[in-house]
Amino acid sequence: MPPPRPNYEFQEWWNRERDRLLSPEAPSSSSPAASAGGDGDGDGGDGGGADTPTAAASKWRGRSAGQISGLLLLRLRRPAAAAAGLPFRLLSLVATAARRVSSAPRSPEPSPRLYRLIRAFLALAVALLLLDLAAYARGWHFEAPSYASAHALEVLYANWLFVRANYLAPPLQAVANVCIVLFLVQSVDRLVLMLLCIYIRARGIRPVAAVQYSEGNGDVEGGGEMGGETGSDKEYPMVLLQIPMCNEREVYQQSIAAVCIQDWPRDRMLVQVLDDSDDMDVQLLIKAEVLKWQQKGVNIVYRHRLIRTGYKAGNLKSAMSCEYVKDYEFVAIFDADFQPAPDFLKRTIPHFKGNDDLALVQTRWGFVNKDENLLTRLQNINLSFHFEVEQQVNGIFINFFGFNGTAGVWRIKALEESGGWLERTTVEDMDIAVRAHLCGWKFIFLNDVKCLCELPESYEAYKKQQYRWHSGPMQLFRLCFLDILQSKVNIFKKANLIFLFFLLRKLILPFYSFTLFCIILPLTMFLPEAELPAWVICYVPGIMSVVNILPSPKSFPFIVPYLLFENTMSVTKFNAMVSGLFKFGSSYEWIVTKKLGRSSEADLLSFSGNDSAPQVESKGLLHKASSESGLADLNRLEMHKKSKKIKKNRLYRKELAFAFILLTASARSLLSAQGIHFYFLLFQGITFLIVGLDLIGEQVS
Numbered sequence: 001m002p003p004p005r006p007n008y009e010f011q012e013w014w015n016r017e018r019d020r021l022l023s024p025e026a027p028s029s030s031s032p033a034a035s036a037g038g039d040g041d042g043d044g045g046d047g048g049g050a051d052t053p054t055a056a057a058s059k060w061r062g063r064s065a066g067q068i069s070g071l072l073l074l075r076l077r078r079p080a081a082a083a084a085g086l087p088f089r090l091l092s093l094v095a096t097a098a099r100r101v102s103s104a105p106r107s108p109e110p111s112p113r114l115y116r117l118i119r120a121f122l123a124l125a126v127a128l129l130l131l132d133l134a135a136y137a138r139g140w141h142f143e144a145p146s147y148a149s150a151h152a153l154e155v156l157y158a159n160w161l162f163v164r165a166n167y168l169a170p171p172l173q174a175v176a177n178v179c180i181v182l183f184l185v186q187s188v189d190r191l192v193l194m195l196l197c198i199y200i201r202a203r204g205i206r207p208v209a210a211v212q213y214s215e216g217n218g219d220v221e222g223g224g225e226m227g228g229e230t231g232s233d234k235e236y237p238m239v240l241l242q243i244p245m246c247n248e249r250e251v252y253q254q255s256i257a258a259v260c261i262q263d264w265p266r267d268r269m270l271v272q273v274l275d276d277s278d279d280m281d282v283q284l285l286i287k288a289e290v291l292k293w294q295q296k297g298v299n300i301v302y303r304h305r306l307i308r309t310g311y312k313a314g315n316l317k318s319a320m321s322c323e324y325v326k327d328y329e330f331v332a333i334f335d336a337d338f339q340p341a342p343d344f345l346k347r348t349i350p351h352f353k354g355n356d357d358l359a360l361v362q363t364r365w366g367f368v369n370k371d372e373n374l375l376t377r378l379q380n381i382n383l384s385f386h387f388e389v390e391q392q393v394n395g396i397f398i399n400f401f402g403f404n405g406t407a408g409v410w411r412i413k414a415l416e417e418s419g420g421w422l423e424r425t426t427v428e429d430m431d432i433a434v435r436a437h438l439c440g441w442k443f444i445f446l447n448d449v450k451c452l453c454e455l456p457e458s459y460e461a462y463k464k465q466q467y468r469w470h471s472g473p474m475q476l477f478r479l480c481f482l483d484i485l486q487s488k489v490n491i492f493k494k495a496n497l498i499f500l501f502f503l504l505r506k507l508i509l510p511f512y513s514f515t516l517f518c519i520i521l522p523l524t525m526f527l528p529e530a531e532l533p534a535w536v537i538c539y540v541p542g543i544m545s546v547v548n549i550l551p552s553p554k555s556f557p558f559i560v561p562y563l564l565f566e567n568t569m570s571v572t573k574f575n576a577m578v579s580g581l582f583k584f585g586s587s588y589e590w591i592v593t594k595k596l597g598r599s600s601e602a603d604l605l606s607f608s609g610n611d612s613a614p615q616v617e618s619k620g621l622l623h624k625a626s627s628e629s630g631l632a633d634l635n636r637l638e639m640h641k642k643s644k645k646i647k648k649n650r651l652y653r654k655e656l657a658f659a660f661i662l663l664t665a666s667a668r669s670l671l672s673a674q675g676i677h678f679y680f681l682l683f684q685g686i687t688f689l690i691v692g693l694d695l696i697g698e699q700v701s
Contacts, residue, residue, distance in 0.1 A: 260298045357441060407451035
């Protein structure tokens with residue numbers, strides 16, 4: 001019997017496939033060489049039919065099992081390499097966590113009471129897990145232990161079963177049922193808001209201004225002053241633009257520049273830079289920036305308070321006390337990291353024309369760094385729902401919503417009649433909005449006008465921001481509850497303020513989220529006589545996560561991290577809510593949210609207008625700085641960033657303690673064979689662990 005002929009067709013095909021997989025620049029199988037290889041010897045029976053199933057099947061004929069195995073291994077090379085790298089990536093993550101634990105600064109938490117309670121809860125959970133493991137090892141889950149036994153552990157476990165079934169499980173089940181009802185009520189509220197938002201979008205409902213300003217009348221081009229007030233300029237109302245800031249070294253240039261280039265007659269607007277900085281270098285830089293714009297013909301003034309009382313509210317109150325404010329009809333407020341578009345005033349001020357009872361026009365926020373990391377992506381989901389759903393629906397149907405503190409225009413008369421800025425809470429924006437609403441003023445929200453800003457990129461900054469945002473409303477609710485009851489507004493507005501605005505959306509939401517998923521759910525694992533249905537753990541939260549993510553559909557891949565992270569943040573929100581409600585000391589602490597100035601370098605040249613910057617000879621520091629290009633200030637900023645002490649990520653003890661509680665409860669759930677509860681507790685515990693180790697958001701060091 002003659003030996004089989006060599007299979008040259010397979011050898012050519014093998015070489016071609018190897019080159020294609022190993023080199024991305026190698027010719028594909030559709031190249032002429034590949035076609036020639038497919039048209040070789042006719043032993044396969046189908047020569048040249050490489051594109052048909054019959055031809056593809058014929059390629060495998062006459063090939064040994066070793067050749068086919070080698071081919072399959074070659075094709076699985078990349079997936080196998082990725083799978084082989086998973087253990088190394090996991091070890092790298094563990095090593096990073098270990099370094100974080102050993103090197104992270106351990107500063108005291110602002111609320112040690114809650115941490116001590118959580119730590120006691122963790123110790124109890126571990127003890128109960130050990131007791132249950134010992135009972136299962138002895139088989140007591142098949143047959144109840146006897147009280148008459150001489151074994152001390154058996155008697156202890158028998159008494160524990162009696163106590164938990166008759167005294168502990170019933171009240172726990174009652175509290176769980178209350179939280180489930182609150183959960184469902186809050187879910188219905190969100191569903192109604194979403195349905196109303198869909199109705200608004202389907203019908204194309206949006207606020208329409210009575211007048212429109214033509215483009216270019218503001219004469220913002222160039223650096224010269226306007227030649228005087230023309231007839232058309234008289235149609236533009238006098239507008240005051242305020243920029244409150246405090247040690248905003250990273251973003252002061254972009255915020256001042258964005259406000260100064262507004263397309264509005266320069267003699268019809270005044271920019272107030274309200275600087276509360278206690279850093280002398282920052283003060284000098286901001287003064288230099290203000291003087292630079294003054295020399296370009298912009299009406300801009302610099303104000304600095306020697307005593308920073310009342311934080312932002314005190315700053316705004318001081319600015320409104322100036323004598324010249326009486327000449328202005330409206331005031332626009334922008335925080336230091338906000339960059340309004342040049343047509344911002346032309347798209348907001350016209351809505352006041354013909355609406356004498358309109359107090360506020362609020363615009364939507366846009367985020368320059370929403371894709372920076374996982375933390376900013378999750379924040380974008382929350383804020384997109386807040387603006388597009390909550391603010392828009394409340395603005396359309398009841399003409400009231402909470403002022404967001406920035407990117408809005410107020411009628412000065414409404415501010416004065418409502419009592420002005422007060423320093424009694426850390427949410428001065430919500431405070432003035434509630435008082436104006438009680439005085440009968442109306443609000444408008446413009447969803448199609450965006451003002452760019454920056455999201456916190458580190459968990460530390462985000463946590464401090466959320467603490468202030470959730471403690472302040474409870475401070476305000478405690479202070480204005482009687483005012484709401486005694487006000488002259490109708491009963492519907494009173495009910496909306498008390499039950500929806502404050503109780504349901506500011507108090508009940510963090511309460512049930514923390515209590516239900518961080519306290520009751522783990523306890524039901526150790527007290528199995530009380531239980532939470534699977535639909536409470538899985539289906540309803542899943543549906544609500546989908547609802548919350550609809551305004552930002554590009555974020556759908558992050559729906560599971562969003563659900564888990566929101567439960568993790570409930571610890572901070574619940575702590576803040578309780579602190580604000582019961583006047584704990586830390587609830588009145590105001591910490592400025594840290595900004596990184598992500599867009600300042602990119603927008604610096606377009607904002608600064610270097611070509612038209614006047615040259616002024618002076619020995620003073622400010623005049624010298626104003627004659628330089630904006631790049632000089634940027635260089636100083638970069639030198640300051642490099643010279644700062646290296647900052648390290650922190651450890652968050654409360655989150656770490658809850659991580660171990662949930663992981664302990666997940667281990668206990670295995671003994672009860674509760675599948676969905678185990679997976680939820682496991683992944684929620686891992687999320688708490690990641691957040692507690694500060695592995696989410698900006699990685700500092």
